Amino acid sequence: MRLRDILQFIRANGLIRPGERVLAACSGGPDSIALVHLLARLASTVPFHLEVLHINHRRGPAGDDAEALCRETAARLALPFHRRELAPAPPPRANREEWMRQRRLAIFDEFRRSGFHRIALGHQRDDQVETFWLRLLRGAGSTGLGGMAPATTDGRIRPLLATSRSEILAYLRAHGLAWHEDATNRDGRHRRNRLRHRVLPALAEAGFGDAAAVVARTADLLREEAAALDAAVERLLPPLAESADGIRFALADFLALPEALQGSVLRAVIRRARGDLRRLERQHVDRALRLLRAGRSGRRTVLPGGLEVRLGSGVVRLALGPARSAAFEYGLDVPGRLEVPEAGAAFEALDGPPPAGLTEPHIVVPRPDGMLRVRSVRPGDRIRLSCGTRKLKAVLQERRIPVFDRDRVVVVCAADGNILGMPELSLGLCYNDDGCLGADRLITIVRRAE
Structure with missing residues (x-):
C-alpha cells in the first residue's frame, strides 16, 4: 500500500478538499489505526486539518485499552483527540447493533455541526466484499450490492475502500504500529465473522484467489448502475x-x-x-x-x-409512525373565531347567512342555543341530511376522505351535542327552510386557512 495510491483515491473521489477539517474515527483496530497514520502523513499535502475521535462502547477493560491506544496514537502524531462513549446497553427489545450504529451517527452529526467537514471511517476493500456477499445472500438488488460508497452526502468518507486488509496489516508492521484486536471479530455467532473466517478463505483455497478484487470491482459497477437507475426512476x-x-x-x-x-x-x-x-x-x-x-x-x-x-x-x-392526531374539542362563540391546530385551520361563526363573495368552505344552519362545540369525529357520529340520518363514517367514505385524514376532520355541534355539520366539506345539517327563518335565525360557519 503506497501513500500516493491513497492520495490518488482521495482526489479521484473528491473525499477531502484543501482547507477542510477532517475527523478520523478511531476504534483502535488495524484499519482505523492505519487510517489515522495515513491521513496524518497526507494532511500537509492536500492540505487539511486532522483530529481524532474515539467512541468507547464501554465493554470493560478491553474497551479502555482500545481508547488508550487511540489516545496514544493521536498524541504521537500531535493530533487533537476527542472521546465519546455509548450507554452500556440499548433500550429493551432494541436491536443492539442498529442502536449502536444510530448512536455513532448521532455523534458524527454532533461533530459535523461543530465545524468538521468530513468524518473519515476505516472501511476497507475486504469490508466491501463481505458486505456484497451478505447482501447477495439476503436477496439484495443492484443498490444493495453496490455496497459502501467512498463518500456519503452527510460527510462520511472511506479513504481505504480500495485497500485490502492484508495491505493494511503490512503497512502497520512496516511502520511499527500497534493495534487492538476486538474479540467480537472472532465470535462465530455473527454472520459476517463466519463469512470472513470460513466462507471467503474456502473460496481462496478453491482457486478463486482474486475473488475479493473481482467482487470489489463488481460492487463499484453496480453502484454506478444503481445511481443511473435511481436518476431514471426519479423521473x-x-x-x-x-x-x-x-x-x-x-x-x-x-x-x-x-x-x-x-x-x-x-x-x-x-x-x-x-x-x-x-x-x-x-x-x-x-x-x-x-x-x-x-x-x-x-x-x-x-x-x-x-x-x-x-x-x-x-x-x-x-x-x-401512525401519525394520528389526538381527539380534540373546543368551544366557539357566535359570533367568534377559533384556531384548531389539529386541523391546520381556523373556524369562524358569523351571524346571518353567508356574506356576498364568500368562497371558502362553509355551512349555513339554524342558530342553536348556547356556545358551539368544535371537535374531532367520534365513533358512531350521525348527521341528519336531506336523504335521512347518516353515519359520518359512511359520508367520509363517500367523499373519499382517506382513513388517515379522518381524525383531522372537524365536526361542529350545538351545545346539546347535536351535529350541525362539517364546514370543510360544506356539509351541514338539513333543516326545513319554509321561509320562516329570517337572517337573524341563521348562522354561517366558515373554515378558513390558518
Missing part, C-alpha cells in the same frame, strides 16, 4: 405531496406504471420518506406492493425503521 415518480405527516401519492398514478418498475419506484419513495433504505429487503418491498395492488382501503404495513405504508380512498401515505 417516473408519481406526483408526490410531501408534508409534516409524510408523503402521499395517488394509487391510480402508481398502478399505471409498468409492474416491472413499480418496485424501484416504491423504493425511491421509501428512500425519500425515510432518508435511507437501510435494512429494507426485497420481501418488505414485495409486501408493500401486494398491499397497493390489492387496493383495499384502510390496509397498512409497517416497514423497517417504523415507516408505515397505508392506503385510504385511493391515496397512499408513507409516514414514520
Whole structure:
C-alpha cells in the first residue's frame, strides 16, 4: 500500500478538499489505526486539518485499552483527540447493533455541526466484499450490492475502500504500529465473522484467489448502475405531496406504471420518506406492493425503521409512525373565531347567512342555543341530511376522505351535542327552510386557512 495510491483515491473521489477539517474515527483496530497514520502523513499535502475521535462502547477493560491506544496514537502524531462513549446497553427489545450504529451517527452529526467537514471511517476493500456477499445472500438488488460508497452526502468518507486488509496489516508492521484486536471479530455467532473466517478463505483455497478484487470491482459497477437507475426512476415518480405527516401519492398514478418498475419506484419513495433504505429487503418491498395492488382501503404495513405504508380512498401515505392526531374539542362563540391546530385551520361563526363573495368552505344552519362545540369525529357520529340520518363514517367514505385524514376532520355541534355539520366539506345539517327563518335565525360557519 503506497501513500500516493491513497492520495490518488482521495482526489479521484473528491473525499477531502484543501482547507477542510477532517475527523478520523478511531476504534483502535488495524484499519482505523492505519487510517489515522495515513491521513496524518497526507494532511500537509492536500492540505487539511486532522483530529481524532474515539467512541468507547464501554465493554470493560478491553474497551479502555482500545481508547488508550487511540489516545496514544493521536498524541504521537500531535493530533487533537476527542472521546465519546455509548450507554452500556440499548433500550429493551432494541436491536443492539442498529442502536449502536444510530448512536455513532448521532455523534458524527454532533461533530459535523461543530465545524468538521468530513468524518473519515476505516472501511476497507475486504469490508466491501463481505458486505456484497451478505447482501447477495439476503436477496439484495443492484443498490444493495453496490455496497459502501467512498463518500456519503452527510460527510462520511472511506479513504481505504480500495485497500485490502492484508495491505493494511503490512503497512502497520512496516511502520511499527500497534493495534487492538476486538474479540467480537472472532465470535462465530455473527454472520459476517463466519463469512470472513470460513466462507471467503474456502473460496481462496478453491482457486478463486482474486475473488475479493473481482467482487470489489463488481460492487463499484453496480453502484454506478444503481445511481443511473435511481436518476431514471426519479423521473417516473408519481406526483408526490410531501408534508409534516409524510408523503402521499395517488394509487391510480402508481398502478399505471409498468409492474416491472413499480418496485424501484416504491423504493425511491421509501428512500425519500425515510432518508435511507437501510435494512429494507426485497420481501418488505414485495409486501408493500401486494398491499397497493390489492387496493383495499384502510390496509397498512409497517416497514423497517417504523415507516408505515397505508392506503385510504385511493391515496397512499408513507409516514414514520401512525401519525394520528389526538381527539380534540373546543368551544366557539357566535359570533367568534377559533384556531384548531389539529386541523391546520381556523373556524369562524358569523351571524346571518353567508356574506356576498364568500368562497371558502362553509355551512349555513339554524342558530342553536348556547356556545358551539368544535371537535374531532367520534365513533358512531350521525348527521341528519336531506336523504335521512347518516353515519359520518359512511359520508367520509363517500367523499373519499382517506382513513388517515379522518381524525383531522372537524365536526361542529350545538351545545346539546347535536351535529350541525362539517364546514370543510360544506356539509351541514338539513333543516326545513319554509321561509320562516329570517337572517337573524341563521348562522354561517366558515373554515378558513390558518
